[in-house]
Amino acid sequence: MPPFDALVAANRAYVASGAHRDLPVRPVRNLAVVTCMDSRIAAFPTLGLELGDAHVIRVAGARVTDDVRRSLALSTHLLGTRYVAVVGHTDCGLADPTGDLPERLAEVMGHPAEPRDWHSFTDVAEAVRGDCEDLLGWPDRPEGFEVGGYVLNVRTGELDEVAPPRPAPPVA
Numbered sequence: 401m402p403p404f405d406a407l408v409a410a411n412r413a414y415v416a417s418g419a420h421r422d423l424p425v426r427p428v429r430n431l432a433v434v435t436c437m438d439s440r441i442a443a444f445p446t447l448g449l450e451l452g453d454a455h456v457i458r459v460a461g462a463r464v465t466d467d468v469r470r471s472l473a474l475s476t477h478l479l480g481t482r483y484v485a486v487v488g489h490t491d492c493g494l495a496d497p498t499g500d501l502p503e504r505l506a507e508v509m510g511h512p513a514e515p516r517d518w519h520s521f522t523d524v525a526e527a528v529r530g531d532c533e534d535l536l537g538w539p540d541r542p543e544g545f546e547v548g549g550y551v552l553n554v555r556t557g558e559l560d561e562v563a564p565p566r567p568a569p570p571v572a
């Protein structure tokens with residue numbers, strides 16, 4: 401059954417419960433979290449975040465793509481975030497050790513998938529570390545920028561630090 405009516409009904413109940421609050425637009429903890437779209441990741445409770453605390457940017461594979469950098473440019477320069485946590489996870493659909501993701505997609509779609517970089521990876525910790533490294537050298541980073549990398553175990557909910565938080569070098 402399509403979920404749409406249930407979404408709206410649930411929203412009515414949510415508003416009636418009084419759980420929602422009117423908050424300032426700037427994230428209180430000056431934090432942006434980059435994580436995957438995976439349905440098993442409850443970003444806020446897993447990381448002890450409350451509404452209004454952080455930007456949560458979710459993309460397949462938690463990869464720092466151009467569009468994630470677009471969001472981070474707005475997040476940091478207009479909305480005051482300084483700290484970025486990149487949170488990959490175990491059992492991610494973008495883990496593609498055999499490199500056949502485009503072929504598997506094409507098989508399901510019935511025609512070749514649009515050629516593009518799917519940002520798949522062989523090892524999630526390695527992917528997170530690489531993205532953290534790239535972000536530390538991001539030319540558009542703000543002053544006082546710091547980046548940490550983590551892998552969330554989607555079975556246990558446990559978070560592993562795979563790239564200890566580090567300040568970026570001063571912007572030239």
Ligand SMILES: [Zn+2]
Pocket residue numbers: 436437438460461462489491492493494
């Ligand atoms: Zn994923």
